[in-house]
Amino acid sequence: MNAEELANILAEHSLFANCGEAELADLILRGHFMQYKKGDELIMQGDPGNSLLILLSGYARTSMIASNGHEIVLDYAEAGQVLGEIALLDGGERTASVTAIEPTSALSITREAFEEILAKHKNMALRLLQVMASRIRMANSMIEGDRAYTSGPRLARYLLRLSVVGAEEGRLKLNLSQSELGNFAGMSREHINRQLSTWSEDQIVAVENGKVRILDHAMLSHIAEADS
């Protein structure tokens, strides 16, 4: 893959959309192109964090294993997203793993390169601050959901979060197994199954060969806000 192709991919996505050419060029020059198969770990929990990744293609799951063995899925990342910036910034261990859930490529940037780029291109820091602000918002909203809502509204929220914005027939961005949905929404696989069955009867979602499709987006949003 050459520099021009990389520049195109980067420019397509949010964070780098309004980067100047010089910034893009620097990123590409200083970054390493990485490729991963489905199931590969791009970042491993517990490792020292000396690099940052920019996802170029594919999807990856950010998850942590709690000390009692529970797997908690924090997010699913798509092309254009920055990964692993926290440990890079504060010098601590990686708190979560990132796993490719399909063939994936990324640009890897070392701390030295990152610091140089940051110093050279002032807007970069501001953009990164904004990315992190939105991460904190997302995390707070997960906490809110976990604390204040019962499983129904919570699952509704996570389904909505996975739903494609253009809402082409209510399909989800990712095809998650029920166990994985459980790890994402914080409920047991069995409970996910029962909830989906109920909603299926009520025509709120459809479950076809394991794939969830949202039929009644409005109703699901309503459930997501429910008092109980």
Next chain:
Amino acid sequence: MNAEELANILAEHSLFANCGEAELADLILRGHFMQYKKGDELIMQGDPGNSLLILLSGYARTSMIASNGHEIVLDYAEAGQVLGEIALLDGGERTASVTAIEPTSALSITREAFEEILAKHKNMALRLLQVMASRIRMANSMIEGDRAYTSGPRLARYLLRLSVVGAEEGRLKLNLSQSELGNFAGMSREHINRQLSTWSEDQIVAVENGKVRILDHAMLSHIAEADS
């Protein structure tokens, strides 16, 4: 309060400890000094976020009200902490309120001033990035706690989080009512009460005139890591 006093207060605390004099001077010059009584709201959920606060003295509670009325306490802030940076950065609404829980003073900085300072002092952005990284870590660890642990270990974690680092006799930084502890740890007041009673019998904590004191720090840490 004059500039020199402000500079001293700022310099005492984490984020600004290694600020140059020029940076401190700019902050003070461009900031507004604010004072609040106990119970005043420094930041109100839902407002547009056009300023950032640096707490100079006192303690404040960051909390959000979920749409079903639940109050969720996200953090307690002390002098030196930056507040309200998220909405300032991404231009969105404030997602949480910040309330003084004792008489409190703060430096308020507008977006324009903040952007100027950021542009002028490069290290500022990096420091802020680090602050935000640690916020994300904290939020992730709350999610982990909520998801993976039962109420016992969770309460233990929150008590430890409130415990003074120098551990002078295990006193807590703040004297929270049991309801407030509940909002912080995500459990009902009654359940907090029962849990504290049990631990009190086992000499893990002492409850004296409503104030919690940690007697057996090691045991509490052990509970905080427990499997169930």
Next chain:
DNA sequence: TACCAAATGTGACTAATGTCACCAACATGC
């Protein structure tokens, strides 16, 4: 195609924790 592993569906049971309904203790202000 036949097999195996993984994913799904479902009933019965259990554990954890919230809710409700009190009463007691304490502090505060008049």
Next chain:
DNA sequence: GCATGTTGGTGACATTAGTCACATTTGGTA
């Protein structure tokens, strides 16, 4: 010093969702 509001203590009960134990289906591949 009394009235009142807030906080703390505790029992009984309801509810939610997890766990366990299977049967069933699906999908991939030898």
